[in-house]
Amino acid sequence: MKIFVLNGPNLNLLGVREPEVYGRGTYAELCEMISLYGAERDIEVEFRQTNCEGTLVDYIHEAFYDGADGIVINPAAYTHTSVAILDAVKSVALPTVEVHISDVSLREDFRQKSYIRAACVATVMGKGFGGYIEAIKILEDIIGSKS
Ligand code: DQA
DSSP states (O other), X not given: OEEEEEEOTTGGGTTTSXXXXXXXXXXXXXXXXXXXXXXXXXXXXXXXXXXXXXXXXXXXXXXXXXXXXXXXXXXXXXXXXXXXXXXXXXXXXXXXXXXXSSOGGGSOXXXXXXXXXXXXXXEEESSTTHHHHHHHHHHHHHHHHHO
C-alpha cells in the first residue's frame, strides 16, 4: 500500500506557529512519526508540503500518476477557500482523508466551511498529530477491504 501525505501552507512552521493551537512538534517530527507507523505496517509513505495552492493541486495529481492507493491531506487554510483542491481530489478519485490538527469546528466562522470535505471519505480534526495516524488507519480499512 502506498499513500501520499500532503500538507498545505504554514504547516512547515509547525512547532513555531501558534504552539497553543498546533502544539510544539515540528513538521519533521510529524513526518518521522508517520514514517515509523508506515514502516511498522509496511505502508510506503510519500510526504509533500507546500505553501502554494497550485502546487498542492500538482501533488494530488502526482499521487495519482505515482500509483498511490490513497491520500491524507491537511490543506490548511486552502480547506476554507479552494475549489481547485476540491476539484483535484474529485479528478483523481483516490480515497482521501481530510485532516486538521486543531478542531476547526470550535474555531472562527470562516473555518467552518471546508470545500474539500465533499470529496473526502472522512475528516479527522482536533486530534493533534495523532489525527494523521487515524487518517491512515481509515485508508487501511478502505483500501484493505477493496483488495
Ligand atoms: C488547520 C486548520 C486551518 O483552519 C488552518 O488554516 C491551518 C491548519 C489545522 O491543521 O488545524 O493552517 O488545517
